[in-house]
Amino acid sequence: MKKVLFVFGTRPEAIKMAPLIASFSNDSNFDVKVAVTAQHRQMLDQVIGFFDIKVDYDLNIMKHNQTLHQLTSDLIARITTDILLTDAFDYVFVQGDTTTVLAASLAAFYQKIEVVHIEAGLRSHDMHSPFPEEMNRVLTSKLASYHFCPTAVSKENLNNENITKNVYVVGNTVIDALLMGLEKIKKTNESTFLNQFKSIDFSKKIVLVTCHRRENFGKPFEEICEAILEIAHSQSENVEIVYPVHLNPNIKEIAHQKLIAPNIKLITPLDYQELIWMMDKSYLILTDSGGIQEEAPSLGKPVLVLREVTERTEGVDAGTAILVGSDKFKIVSVALKLLENQSYYSSIASSSNPYGDGTTCEQIKEILKYSQSN
Structure with a gap:
């Protein structure tokens, strides 16, 4: 059984991680733990409640008027000391391009834990727009062991940066989350x-x-x-x-x-x-x-x-x-x-959605299961 840690801090990350957490939690091949940094406390908690996510570690990191410098250094220190040094993990999952993503990836890399980057390969090709997200995702791509791209364009972006190993086009988990959410809403x-x-x-x-x-x-x-x-x-x-x-x-x-x-x-x-x-x-x-x-x-x-x-x-x-x-x-x-x-x-x-059909989470899980057996 592989021990997996999902780390996220904002509402968009939580939304896109929710169906993935559900998929991995329902598979006996994985022992799943969830950590939140709470970059967006109130909005994050709403999503956690809606998708019934069980949180194992809550860092509650935000302080009033906190700078990016303070946030980043605090995140790296807390993720390392409060989580990675207290438990052993095979994979750390991060999603997207937030400061939490960069800090968690760096902390995991320092501990020689494999980083799995969800929604990898997005690029604006302008390091100052969006800021600091473009820098976060570029650096995370250098640290990650697995890169799950939403589209072929994202994969091409990574290939152009000489990142070619364990790069997969799987669609975006946000579509899985949307379909999952709509099913819940139908009951209301x-x-x-x-x-x-x-x-x-x-x-x-x-x-x-x-x-x-x-x-x-x-x-x-x-x-x-x-x-x-x-x-x-x-x-x-x-x-x-x-x-x-x-x-x-x-x-x-x-x-x-x-x-x-x-x-x-x-x-x-x-x-x-x-x-x-x-x-x-x-x-x-x-x-x-x-x-x-x-x-x-x-x-x-x-x-x-x-x-x-x-x-x-x-x-x-x-x-x-x-x-x-x-x-x-x-x-x-x-x-x-x-x-x-x-x-x-x-x-x-009437244009078709280029970001997936709702099967992204299962694809990611099966790819990691296959990589374990080889």
């Missing part, structure tokens, strides 16, 4: 959600907005807000804009100052189950979230990506997503075209 009465969001007029076209990334702080976010306002004003009769506002003060304060219109609903951050329900109810999504770029095509929802560059180019190439950045004119013009031109909307909404 629709009126439960409708009553929760009474202020939202679902007879209109719902435009869902999520925006929280560091590179959009300041002037870019202000321009995004201006674009949202213009869309709201020009489509006041038939569009309802719903924005679950991130708790970060760099976002929250500006959003509440600028986004004032009858058909703009600023709501508190959504639990995962609420988010995927709202995505399913939406007509169009504006986001800088990587996970939503991957999930939305499985729901048939066009995505405008509020970033200057994206490491998820497959969605753009497949026609499921349009890169608009923080350019007010581009955001408004593309959004209005999607809202007013049905044939254009249908051409994007």
Whole structure:
């Protein structure tokens, strides 16, 4: 039996790890332990509860106004002393590109434990955008022993960096999580959600907005807000804009100052189950979230990506997503075209999802089982 440690710290990591943890936990070949660093305490706990994840180690690492330098050094020290030096593991699983990912990978590497990188090979090819995520994933790729890529483009990125051993294209676990989450939601009465969001007029076209990334702080976010306002004003009769506002003060304060219109609903951050329900109810999504770029095509929802560059180019190439950045004119013009031109909307909404079919977790498990026996 191989002893496996899953380490994650944020809500997106938890979502993408959840179906993988379930898959490995149900297999007698693996002894599974879960560690959380709690980079996002409240939002992380919501996902852990929804997916019934049993946590074995909770580092609860975050401090008020903590710098990246402090966070990284604290993570490496705590993961090593509180976990890796107290128990023996064959594999440490990390997902994506957070500071937790880099710190856990480095700590495991120092202990000569094999690192398994989920969602490997994403690249924007700009070390400062997204920051510090691009650096995190590039360095993690150098430390990992197994690289599970969502697409062939990701594998090619790794090959171009001379990383060719144990590189597999398996799709993205976020699709497994989405399908798993939707099955759970089906057991909940629709009126439960409708009553929760009474202020939202679902007879209109719902435009869902999520925006929280560091590179959009300041002037870019202000321009995004201006674009949202213009869309709201020009489509006041038939569009309802719903924005679950991130708790970060760099976002929250500006959003509440600028986004004032009858058909703009600023709501508190959504639990995962609420988010995927709202995505399913939406007509169009504006986001800088990587996970939503991957999930939305499985729901048939066009995505405008509020970033200057994206490491998820497959969605753009497949026609499921349009890169608009923080350019007010581009955001408004593309959004209005999607809202007013049905044939254009249908051409994007009907594009197939390049990120997988919901079998990613089983593929990863079988590959590791096969590698053990050889």
